[in-house]
Amino acid sequence: MIEAxxxxxxxxxxxxxxxxxxxxxxxxxTGLLGANGAGKSTALRMLYGVLxxxxxxxxxxxxxxxxxxxxxxxHLGVLPHSxxxxxxxxxxxxxxxxxxxxxxxxxxxxxxxxxxxxLLEMDDFLDRRVKGFSQGQRLKVAxxxxxxxxxxxxxxxxxxxxxxxxxxxxxxxxxxRLRDAGRCILFSSHVMQEVAALCDRVVVIGAGRVLADATxxxxxxxxxxxxxxxxxxxxxxxxEGVG
Amino acid sequence: MxxxxxxxxxxxxxxxxxxxxxxSALLFGPLFGPLLFGAMVTRMLDQNxxxxxxxxxxxxxxxxxxxGLTQFLRAHGVTLRLAxxxxxxxxxxxxxxxxxxxxxxxxDYPERFATARPAPLLLVADSSDAQNRKNAERARAILGSYGxxxxxxxxxxxxxxxxxxxxxxxxxxxxxxxxxxxxxxxGFMTYFVLFALxxxxxxxxIDSTAGERERGSLEALLSLPVSRAALVGGKIVATCAYxxxxxxxxxxxxxxxxxxxxxxxxxxxxxxxxxxxxxLFAICLPFVPLGAALMTFVASFTRSYREAQTYxxxxxxxxxxxxxxxxxxxxKTRGSLMLIPSLSQHLLMTSVLKAEPVRMLDVVVATLxxxxxxxILVGLTARHWRRESMLG
Numbered sequence: 221m222i223e224a225x226x227x228x229x230x231x232x233x234x235x236x237x238x239x240x241x242x243x244x245x246x247x248x249x250t251g252l253l254g255a256n257g258a259g260k261s262t263a264l265r266m267l268y269g270v271l272x273x274x275x276x277x278x279x280x281x282x283x284x285x286x287x288x289x290x291x292x293x294x295h296l297g298v299l300p301h302s303x304x305x306x307x308x309x310x311x312x313x314x315x316x317x318x319x320x321x322x323x324x325x326x327x328x329x330x331x332x333x334x335x336x337x338x339l340l341e342m343d344d345f346l347d348r349r350v351k352g353f354s355q356g357q358r359l360k361v362a363x364x365x366x367x368x369x370x371x372x373x374x375x376x377x378x379x380x381x382x383x384x385x386x387x388x389x390x391x392x393x394x395x396x397r398l399r400d401a402g403r404c405i406l407f408s409s410h411v412m413q414e415v416a417a418l419c420d421r422v423v424v425i426g427a428g429r430v431l432a433d434a435t436x437x438x439x440x441x442x443x444x445x446x447x448x449x450x451x452x453x454x455x456x457x458x459x460e461g462v463g
Numbered sequence: 464m465x466x467x468x469x470x471x472x473x474x475x476x477x478x479x480x481x482x483x484x485x486x487s488a489l490l491f492g493p494l495f496g497p498l499l500f501g502a503m504v505t506r507m508l509d510q511n512x513x514x515x516x517x518x519x520x521x522x523x524x525x526x527x528x529x530x531g532l533t534q535f536l537r538a539h540g541v542t543l544r545l546a547x548x549x550x551x552x553x554x555x556x557x558x559x560x561x562x563x564x565x566x567x568x569x570x571d572y573p574e575r576f577a578t579a580r581p582a583p584l585l586l587v588a589d590s591s592d593a594q595n596r597k598n599a600e601r602a603r604a605i606l607g608s609y610g611x612x613x614x615x616x617x618x619x620x621x622x623x624x625x626x627x628x629x630x631x632x633x634x635x636x637x638x639x640x641x642x643x644x645x646x647x648x649x650g651f652m653t654y655f656v657l658f659a660l661x662x663x664x665x666x667x668x669i670d671s672t673a674g675e676r677e678r679g680s681l682e683a684l685l686s687l688p689v690s691r692a693a694l695v696g697g698k699i700v701a702t703c704a705y706x707x708x709x710x711x712x713x714x715x716x717x718x719x720x721x722x723x724x725x726x727x728x729x730x731x732x733x734x735x736x737x738x739x740x741x742x743l744f745a746i747c748l749p750f751v752p753l754g755a756a757l758m759t760f761v762a763s764f765t766r767s768y769r770e771a772q773t774y775x776x777x778x779x780x781x782x783x784x785x786x787x788x789x790x791x792x793x794x795k796t797r798g799s800l801m802l803i804p805s806l807s808q809h810l811l812m813t814s815v816l817k818a819e820p821v822r823m824l825d826v827v828v829a830t831l832x833x834x835x836x837x838x839i840l841v842g843l844t845a846r847h848w849r850r851e852s853m854l855g
């Protein structure tokens with residue numbers, strides 16, 4: 221479970237997050253939807269603790285990320301916006317490096333690598349150097365890296381960027397499976413269809429503010445729009461003064 | 464501590480697989496100095512022995528006016544070329560490089576010589592040309608000894624003891640040991656050693672900081688439950704490891720080069736065997752963490768490989784400054800100077816190469832000063848890594 225409690229963050233003259241509060245529950249996929257520059261990454265970065273909020277708290281499984289950073293992070297898998305890999309290491313070594321940094325011993329780590337390899341279908345390239353991998357292969361490795369310590373919560377910042385249709389499809393299936401296993405998944409996107417197709421709950425963000433926090437269907441009903449797309453546009457538009 | 468070791472292992476392994484790192488850290492950096500050095504010393508030796516072996520070539524004009532002098536010159540191994548040149552013609556010929564050094568015996572020479580008045584001789588040479596200047600000096604020395612001999616004969620003929628003209632006898636006592644003389648040549652060797660040392664860690668320092676940012680793996684790394692100090696520590700230790708390897712290769716290469724370069728022919732002995740190399744390694748060791756921390760610190764502020772390279776090239780020059788000062792002011796190993804890293808290593812290494820006794824206290828002070836500065840830089844780097852701006 222991931223909880224944002226009144227997060228505020230200012231960079232110079234820009235207020236990137238204004239009193240952002242929402243809850244991402246276990247066994248649900250929560251989508252953070254917003255245009256580019258709406259403050260999605262800033263909110264996520266505060267949740268996984270690489271940015272310190274000016275005020276407010278970020279809680280992971282009841283642990284405050286500011287006070288109990290290491291323990292909270294142990295409950296958290298993170299796939300940041302830029303998820304580069306180490307080109308001179310093999311896929312397995314990339315995953316194992318993060319596993320070792322999470323404190324996993326050699327034997328459990330090997331076991332976990334085998335598990336993830338099966339889960340993400342990485343047999344073909346597990347022991348090849350990452351240099352020259354396709355986007356889809358890279359995403360699998362990055363995802364395996366984020367999941368190496370078997371976290372209860374997963375944060376993904378625009379994971380579908382640069383992926384082809386097939387890879388996006390695979391990712392969706394993967395996230396759905398993780399949700400069904402009771403994990404809490406929070407991901408950001410600026411693509412409405414993606415969020416609509418995958419999310420149990422949508423948090424719409426505009427200009428650093430939470431504009432809506434409900435199920436996709438609720439948002440549609442509340443706005444009275446015929447389609448989800450229309451509903452989202454209405455929510456986003458009202459924030460920007462065009463609706 | 465475990466995290467630090469994990470980071471160290473990964474950085475070490477990853478860079479071992481990188482050709483660019485290996486080339487600069489273990490080949491170009493450490494071998495460039497010794498090879499260049501060996502080539503230069505060999506060339507110097509060739510030139511010196513070449514000059515000593517060759518007889519002096521002298522063009523003489525009006526030799527018929529000074530038969531005694533001509534004979535004397537021939538007897539002293541000077542190869543004479545007889546010519547008939549006026550002063551102007553001689554000047555032009557030397558300036559154009561057609562003639563080497565020209566000795567002109569003027570018309571009034573025989574008359575003044577016979578009457579024991581100073582007889583004029585004209586030596587035309589070009590002092591802006593090093594080779595020509597050396598020849599002129601050799602000619603002048605031979606002419607001087609001819610004049611000295613004539614003077615003695617004249618005094619004796621007049622019944623005066625020639626020793627009266629020698630009121631003082633100066634005896635040179637040169638305290639330079641053969642090895643000490645070689646230090647003029649060895650002086651800049653210490654810079655090559657420090658340079659290779661830094662080159663060894665250069666690419667790892669860049670790759671583990673700016674490289675991490677550029678390939679986008681930094682944020683994932685920073686979101687792990689690992690202290691930033693452990694991350695920075697592992698990276699710096701890995702950089703240190705490469706620097707040590709590079710240092711070892713350089714010193715080994717110097718040992719080999721000195722084995723083949725016949726310094727003894729210059730009357731020097733190179734105090735650089737395996738034992739000395741180990742001592743030099745130990746002296747440089749405290750400079751390793753300092754260099755690694757400095758490079759990692761600077762590279763942490765840069766956004767890209769290219770930017771990091773630019774700044775670290777400047778860092779590579781930093782250790783030259785104290786060494787340059789040392790040679791300008793010809794500084795000697797002194798307690799207070801041991802507080803300045805790179806200068807202290809330079810002075811200590813020079814002492815060891817000269818086979819001078821090295822005070823243990825100086826070594827301790829130099830070591831502690833370097834390590835203290837390294838610790839400060841590690842702390843500053845870790846602090847920078849804790850900042851949000853690290854995300855870029």
